[in-house]
Amino acid sequence: EDPIVEVTDAKVTFDGGDTYVLDDVSLDIERDEVLGIVGESGSGKSMFASALLDSIPDPGVLSGEILYHAEDGRTIDVLEQSDEELRQFRWEEISMVFQGAMSSFNPTMKVGTHFKETLKAHDANVDEGMEFARELLEDLYLEPERVLDSYSHELSGGMQQRALIALSLVLEPEVLVMDEPTAALDLLMQRSILMLLNDLQKTYDLTLAFITHDLPLITALADRMSIIYAFQFVEVGTRDQIIADAGHPYTRALLNATPNLDAPLSEMQPIEGEGPAPVNVPEGCSFHPRCPLATEECVSDDPPLENIDEDHQTACHHWEQAREEITLNYGEST
Ligand code: SF4
Ligand code: MG
Structure with a gap:
């Protein structure tokens, strides 16, 4: 490096x-x-x-x-x-x-x-x-x-x-x-x-x-991508790690909002809700009001950006669950 x-x-x-x-x-x-x-x-x-x-x-x-x-x-x-x-x-x-x-x-x-x-x-x-x-x-x-x-x-x-x-x-x-x-x-x-x-x-x-x-x-x-949400990076990784193996529910939602590169715009599904305004950032994980996997822990504790693989960091308490339960349809060929 x-x-x-x-x-x-x-x-x-x-x-x-x-x-x-x-x-x-x-x-x-x-x-x-x-x-x-x-x-x-x-x-x-x-x-x-x-x-x-x-x-x-x-x-x-x-x-x-x-x-x-x-x-x-x-x-x-x-x-x-x-x-x-x-x-x-x-x-x-x-x-x-x-x-x-x-x-x-x-x-x-x-x-x-x-x-x-x-x-x-x-x-x-x-x-x-x-x-x-x-x-x-x-x-x-x-x-x-x-x-x-x-x-x-x-x-x-x-x-x-x-x-x-x-x-x-x-x-x-x-x-x-x-x-x-x-x-x-x-x-x-x-x-x-x-x-x-x-x-x-x-x-x-x-x-x-x-x-x-x-x-x-x-x-x-x-070559690499970093995803920012509510004024913090929530995920950083190589392009392939992000596209195929994202650990953050927000990244996975963003990927699913745009099924593939060639899809017509009409097929994109914008994710529900909006990011918070600066005066209004939620306690704990700032994504919790929009997150399907949010728990009590998410409401009280802000997850740090941590290594989940080599050169791949995610800020989520439940990244393993996110990988299992939020299925990616990004990149599926038409
Ligand atoms: Fe969702 Fe909790 Fe992960 Fe935040 S920490 S993204 S609320 S599962
Ligand atoms: Mg701007």
């Missing part, structure tokens, strides 16, 4: 500590892996993404430790960086792509200008940088000259999102964090961008952290 990012007890609080939106989460991201981080909207997954870059929106307060291990052997303590150090770190080491390219591009600036400004702001060689930008755009099946010479509104949603991915890679970061980068696009475009990311990841030895509510989407790409 060779972690590139080590997150230990990351916590984000609002209101002076009464409300939290990330609850003491710990997770390693391995160098050159594709990590899928899956959760419903409002589960804390975007907070986790922002935490990696110490960019939690005000007035949130982030504590814990986030270590980044650079290629050259340096270890960077992310939460101890100065503003200037962070500014460099955010493009050159860990870069981030958000949902909605529309709002990421300045509508009054050509796409090419965004690339140049980004290179200048990081004292990079603009000619060399633009050369690399063209290469990246081509890797993403875009016509470099046309895209660079356009305003973002002149491009389709899928083209904008690909241009944004190219921009996020122009300073050659090691890690790319993507928060629902394809959620605004149609299914076909989502899948094709995922394939492109798969190629880019290999070409440039990238580490990808892909954050999504769409579990089947990410199973096509991920």
Whole structure:
């Protein structure tokens, strides 16, 4: 194992500590892996993404430790960086792509200008940088000259999102964090961008952290997956461990909500109820109000994330029972 990012007890609080939106989460991201981080909207997954870059929106307060291990052997303590150090770190080491390219591009600036400004702001060689930008755009099946010479509104949603991915890679970061980068696009475009990311990841030895509510989407790409519920990771494992052998009732419900990758959307069965709001997280296991296996123990004791197999952790008192009694129909062929 060779972690590139080590997150230990990351916590984000609002209101002076009464409300939290990330609850003491710990997770390693391995160098050159594709990590899928899956959760419903409002589960804390975007907070986790922002935490990696110490960019939690005000007035949130982030504590814990986030270590980044650079290629050259340096270890960077992310939460101890100065503003200037962070500014460099955010493009050159860990870069981030958000949902909605529309709002990421300045509508009054050509796409090419965004690339140049980004290179200048990081004292990079603009000619060399633009050369690399063209290469990246081509890797993403875009016509470099046309895209660079356009305003973002002149491009389709899928083209904008690909241009944004190219921009996020122009300073050659090691890690790319993507928060629902394809959620605004149609299914076909989502899948094709995922394939492109798969190629880019290999070409440039990238580490990808892909954050999504769409579990089947990410199973096509991920080496490992972590499932977040109510501001905590409830399960972490390899793709195959999660798909075939999940121990957490929530993971199993998510899998069953989406019978297989090719199923029509109409066949998906959303799981009952909603994740809790930050002010309203249940005592004990926070999933107990929605869990078919909940017992007294679940109501009173919060289960820790523990090893159930090698490299596979689950936070559930009854994971063995879950495996036996919650039958998976995920992946059954049509
Ligand atoms: Fe369900 Fe209990 Fe496991 Fe929580 S700890 S997921 S309530 S069985
Ligand atoms: Mg979110």
